[in-house]
Amino acid sequence: MKIKQLGLTLVEVLITLALGAILMTTVVSVYISGLSTNAQLRESSRLLEDSVFVTSQFTEEFEMAGYFARLDDYMAATPAAVPDVCSSSWVASVATLEQKMAVPISGYNDVASGFSCQGVTVLAGTDVVVVARRSTEDAVTLDSNTFYLQASPINYVLDSGANASNFDLNDYATGSPLALGAFLVNIYLVDASDSILKRLRLEGANFVLEPLVENIEAFEVDYGVDRSNDGAPSDTSVGADDAYVSILATVADWQDVTAIQAYVLLRSEEAVAKQTDTRRYFMGKAGYFGPYSDQFKRRLVVGNVKLTNIAMRRQ
Known part of the structure; x- marks a missing residue:
């Protein structure tokens, strides 16, 4: 009498293990990809929040200068x-x-x-x-x-x-x-x-x-000079026919500033996998920054603010 054997053959076991390994690799890959995506979203969200805060802070402060x-x-x-x-x-x-x-x-x-x-x-x-x-x-x-x-x-x-x-x-x-x-x-x-x-x-x-x-890569400021005394930045010999300059020397020149162009380059707190920052960031008179060629995310915040309390006295 033949006895019927129960269980799996060696070939079946090997096939099962192979399929399980493939499935596990897929799950792990999806999990790691999800972590990377989540990290990118988290860092992007933080950069966005910081950029909104910087814009609000500088807008309020510079508008009130000279009040x-x-x-x-x-x-x-x-x-x-x-x-x-x-x-x-x-x-x-x-x-x-x-x-x-x-x-x-x-x-x-x-x-x-x-x-x-x-x-x-x-x-x-x-x-x-x-x-x-x-x-x-x-x-x-x-x-x-x-x-x-x-x-x-x-x-x-x-x-x-x-x-x-x-x-x-x-x-x-x-x-x-x-x-x-x-x-x-x-x-x-x-x-x-x-x-x-x-x-x-x-x-x-x-x-x-x-x-x-936190995590400021660069902070640059250009100043809009009003030479026509109408409250708005205009061509000026101080800046070689440019209304905006990076620095001024005399008291009279500083008193002619009626606007500010501020550039803030924010960097993520953590490096983000599968990303390389190859961009160049234009920051006014200071020129271009980058590429940094690393795995950090960056966001450039640019704000042009009229110094309302100074400019309005000239209008």
Whole structure:
């Protein structure tokens, strides 16, 4: 009597293993591909969020440059030289803030390695922008260490909260005291230690460092110069017949700036598989950056902002 054998032959086992290996390879490949796609989407999403934040931050800040409440003539204390706010010897005082008030926008171009601004080492080759303005929020109570501005169309008082009695300007129509607002000086730079775009914000007599956006590859700024005194950037001998320049030398030139073109090159936090960045990024007067030929994703943010408070006084 023949006994019927149950089970698989060696050939069948080998075929099963081969098919299983093929299936497993396919599953693993799909899984890895999904991880890569997810990583790309995650990094793209983060770059998009950062670009929106940078655009919003710079638009608001630059539009408000030179906002000094109701004051028409803010150049009364025009200094002989551009205030070097980044210098370690620069200290906030009524005199130095009045000088910065007369030059509400200024900057440093393509800084050298080791350049320091108020104790922060700036990433070499990037730019630094300094903005002066009054806060849009009226002060309710005064801090003795903070500087405030009270202004009418023809006069102003700039002093610390410790001298509250000096703020004696009244509204012409009602006779009530005019509102006060904190005097702001904000410095935008890229920290060399961590490649983070940061803001140095004047608080009292000192600067407070605030991180804004991580993984900055490059930060470049061009300035639109108005030579026709109509509020719009125009051809200028300063820039060899170009309305936008990367740096200016004199106080008068800086006072003619009515627009800013800012370029920020963002980089993903992590490398992304199956991608090589071979693109070149145009960043105004600084020229092209790249190709980097690596696996990081990048996004170039370009913003042209009219310095509304400065430009409108010329229209």
